[in-house]
Amino acid sequence: DSGVTQTPKHLITATGQRVTLRCSPRSGDLSVYWYQQSLDQGLQFLIQYYNGEERAKGNILERFSAQQFPDLHSELNLSSLELGDSALYFCASSLSGNEQFFGPGTRLTVL
Amino acid sequence: EDQVTQSPEALRLQEGESSSLNCSYTVSGLRGLFWYRQDPGKGPEFLFTLYSAGEEKEKERLKATLTKKESFLHITAPKPEDSATYLCAVQAMRSYKYIFGTGTRLKVLA
Numbered sequence: 001d002s003g004v005t006q007t008p009k010h011l012i013t014a015t016g017q018r019v020t021l022r023c024s025p026r027s028g029d030l031s032v033y034w035y036q037q038s039l040d041q042g043l044q045f046l047i048q049y050y051n052g053e054e055r056a057k058g059n060i061l062e063r064f065s066a067q068q069f070p071d072l073h074s075e076l077n078l079s080s081l082e083l084g085d086s087a088l089y090f091c092a093s094s095l096s097g098n099e100q101f102f103g104p105g106t107r108l109t110v111l
Numbered sequence: 112e113d114q115v116t117q118s119p120e121a122l123r124l125q126e127g128e129s130s131s132l133n134c135s136y137t138v139s140g141l142r143g144l145f146w147y148r149q150d151p152g153k154g155p156e157f158l159f160t161l162y163s164a165g166e167e168k169e170k171e172r173l174k175a176t177l178t179k180k181e182s183f184l185h186i187t188a189p190k191p192e193d194s195a196t197y198l199c200a201v202q203a204m205r206s207y208k209y210i211f212g213t214g215t216r217l218k219v220l221a
Contacts, residue, residue: 002154033209042213043155043198056207090154097202098143102154 003027004103006091012109018079021106025072025093031055032074033100034066038087049074081110113138117199117212124189124219132184132197132215140204144182146175147198149214155198158184189219 003026013019025032034046045058049068060066063081068074078085086109092100116135124130136144143162147155159168161177168175172193174185184197200211 002156004154035211043200043211045209045211048207048209056209058208092154098160099157100145100155101157105152105154 002101002103004091004093004101006089006103006106008106009104010107010109012111013081014111015081015083017081017110018077019081019108021076021078021089021091021108023074023076023091023093023103025074025091026101029093029095029101030072031094031097032068032072033092033094034060034074034076035090035092036087037090037105043090046076078108083110086110113201113203113208113210115199115201115210115212117197117215119215120213121216122218124186124217126190126219126221127188129185129187129189131186132199132217134182134184134199134212135180136182136199136201136210137180138201138203138210139206142202142204142207144177145200145202145209146173146182146184147200149196149198151196158197186217189217191219191221193217194219 005024030051033048036044046060048056066076088105090105092102094100114137146158149155159175164179196214198214
């Protein structure tokens, strides 16, 4: 158990819909990272927040947005969902950035 | 363009048969190179961070090394429980972005 929690574990929705994925980092970690993992593209870095501020941005689509709240938990919002958005979404947290602790992931299925 | 390439894609070893996994990278300034292990259906688990060429780190049967263009993960006398996908990632200096390779799927046979 990494200490990072993600909810929900599974999510099934339809094209065009909007969903919110939630992540609680390990106690004391200030950074939160979001990743998308699909079979054909591997692990893709989406975005990083550090203590509430956006620190780095990867291949995150404009339909996706994230934020980190004052209690340091984070949410990833995915809108206008497409079939290709079906994937495992991981959240990770770290204190220093040297070592990331990954959560168990949310499996999103878009039908 | 920042890029990470891992080879081989898959590797089957007999228990006790040592080998190496390769991670070649191109990045505009290396902030750090990371190795992770991922079991099916689970999140990646951190193994090592390397920062500069010539650096080496060891943990049990694993040893990671770094040059200016690539990193190796050496597995000595592997056991079946070492079976997993091993991921390499780099963090770019200026953008702080993380770029992951597609991984090496390792299977160790008893």
